[in-house]
Amino acid sequence: MSFNNLLDLYKVDRSQVSFKHVESKELLPFANNIEKLRLEIQKKYDQDEELLEVLNLLKTIFFRLVSSISPYNQVINEGIRTQLNDRFRRSKSSYPDLFKNVLTPIGISYKQVMEAPANYLYEHLFTLINKKAAVGLKIALISKRALSSDEKDMLNSEIKTYVKMKYYTENSFRKDNETFDEVIYLGNPNYFHDYVKNTFKGKSLTFISYDIFTNSIHPKKVFADIDQKGVHSTIFQHVTIGKAKTNKTEMTIDEKESIISAVNKVVEQQRNQQGTQDLVEACIVYLENERFLFAPKDSKIRIFSPNEKEDFINQKSFKDVEEDEYIVIRNERDTKLIAEIADTDILKRNAEKYRNMQHEWKRKLRYNVEKKGLKKVSDILMKKHKIKTASMASVRSWCNEDSIYPRELDKILKVFKYDSKEIKTICEVMRNIQNAHRTAGRLISRKLMNEISNSIVMALQEKGFYTFESKEFNGASFNIERVVSIDHSTHLIGQHNLMKPMSIYD
CATH class of the missing domain: 3.40.50 (Rossmann fold)
Incomplete structure (x- = not known):
């Protein structure tokens, strides 16, 4: 400062x-027609959920048009256009009168906007x-x-x-x-x-x-x-x-409904998928440019402080993160990169032997899942062998390379007929691999942070976020994102959706 x-x-x-x-002679009728749809849904269709989705999509399109300086026909991407066409087709068969009297005029006015010269x-x-x-x-x-x-x-x-x-x-x-x-x-x-x-x-x-x-x-x-x-x-x-300018329509620029609708859609998808993946308690963090992410409640978050002279990056508990702070997010989990660094820089000559042991017990688990099914294996492990953590989500996770040292690995290995000596050795090796991954992750993060400088502040001011690509690690990158606001209410979210910026327009 x-x-x-x-x-x-x-x-x-x-x-x-x-x-x-x-x-804008094209945008005005488009806005008025959208407002007419809102009133029709409110008065005659008892806030029908399907029609509200149509309305929210139209508002999303409208907000993008009025906030952009690009040519109108370049503002709306192909994905949103496809969504709009699908919604209109469904509405035509479900609500023929509404389609004829309200949705058709909206379609015509939308087409006129897209054909506007600039x-x-x-x-x-x-x-x-x-x-x-x-x-x-x-x-x-x-x-x-x-x-x-x-x-x-x-x-x-x-x-x-x-x-x-x-x-x-x-x-x-x-x-x-x-x-x-x-x-x-x-x-x-x-x-x-x-x-x-x-x-x-x-x-x-x-x-x-x-x-x-x-x-x-x-x-x-x-x-x-x-x-x-x-x-x-x-x-x-x-x-x-100066003199105020009065409006020509009742519509207001309020994106709150669209944002809430987008977030609720992702949360609902997570709720419907419970039992098929590991779910984590997470809160919603709103970012710049109509984006948001889910952050684990008990996580540590990296904070970028551009005004610090030396230590640009520090960690704090998520509960202590505040609005207007810059958070650092790895764009991908970079599991492959972490494994490579763990093998070459930490495990070294033991890497091949350790990895073979890891692949072997996982091979047995995967074979059983393929043969008996995920639910059956989960039931056997939990009920017959008293492995409390063997939910379907956990078993699925254990089959992946990301999972190295499950909490009850000794019991899992016993099910697969390993003797006590082998179990002890495998558990110790898996612990070593896990520690090597953690060390590699810290090493990569430290080297990435050392490459950054406060020279990116101008880009952060202009965009509210900055994508940083590492010169040392080809392909490794992370985003620095400004926190606009935080909703501390708790949601159960799949691990693959954590710390992943999402757009309300997706």
């Missing part, structure tokens, strides 16, 4: 807030920037979702080269203390959090929004309850707020 930047923030003695509306928000944006342009002018462009490299390149190619542009997500802008001549928000004030309404980091602030939405700020009396005693807020004392 720069102290000089903090001082500059308090030097901004005058701010002019203005609101710009972008007209993106009106983008055109308005670069025209505004070039109109304000002056040599050395510092401009901050803030978006809720990080602009892609293509979007930034497209915009940079249109604006005058002597303008100093910086890109931020809302959360990264809030954490940065730099001030600007011009601050431009892509969206109306209600699209962002209250911070944008009471902290003004520039001489001129502009909110650009489609005319579908109301675009305005109404100063609040922050200390209204004690104003009678002579205490008052000075937040807006030197701020001039």
Whole structure:
């Protein structure tokens, strides 16, 4: 954090807030038709679950369109288009009247948006920037979702080269203390959090929004309850707020329902798969750019602290992780890489002999599973041999290479007719392999962390996340992600879905 930047923030003695509306004759009917569907579902279809899924998908498409500066026909990916076509086909047979009267007009208006010649928000944006342009002018462009490299390149190619542009997500802008001549928000004030309404980091602030939405700020009396005693807020004392722009539709930019729907969908999938995989108690961590992940409640999380001079990375318990911190996530479990390092750098000449012993007892387990079935093997181990941990999920896990030293391995080996001496030897070897894997994992992590520097801070500010690829370990990489918020309610989640960023649009 720069102290000089903090001082500059308090030097901004005058701010002019203005609101710009972008007209889109294609988006307006699309928005109105979606709102009509919402009302129909509410009034006549008793909040039908199938129709609500259609509505949420349409809102997702709408949110993406109004928040992007890419050409409209490039905003919606093939996966979402396929989902929409499938939903419409099902609705046509299940709800013929609704399809004819409501869904068909939505389809027509959606097609018109896709056929629009450009993106009106983008055109308005670069025209505004070039109109304000002056040599050395510092401009901050803030978006809720990080602009892609293509979007930034497209915009940079249109604006005058002597303008100093910086890109931020809302959360990264809030954490940065730099001030600007011009601050431009892509969206109306209600699209962002209250911070944008009471902290003004520039001489001129502009909110650009489609005319579908109301675009305005109404100063609040922050200390209204004690104003009678002579205490008052000075937040807006030197701020001039321009004329509000009223909306043309009842729709609001509220992505909360879409986010909740996406998260609930994954949680429901996990619930339906119980008994087929190991489930872990996990909480939901919301990330930048409409993404989230499930973090184990009792896990240790790596935190990236860019303001530290030396130790950029440290660990803390998940319960101590806070909003706005940067967490470090391995993109894959890198099991193969860990095994290779464990064999070559730690186990060395014992590696081949140890691996053969591991493969041999697993081969016997897999043979029984293939012959008798997963459930039968689980029942035999639990009921006949009193192996308490031998659930179907555990047996499936033991068959995989990832599982090295199950808690009741000695009992499992006894079932497969190993004598006491062999059992003792195999257990000791599996313990050695497991420890070698842990050591290898720490070694890889330490070397990866040593390659990182605080020079990535600019990329983090622009995107809210950063993908780091190791030079030493070919293919090994991890993401640094900003925590937007945390829901500490507990869900049972499959291990393969833990610490894995997911998009609400998937």
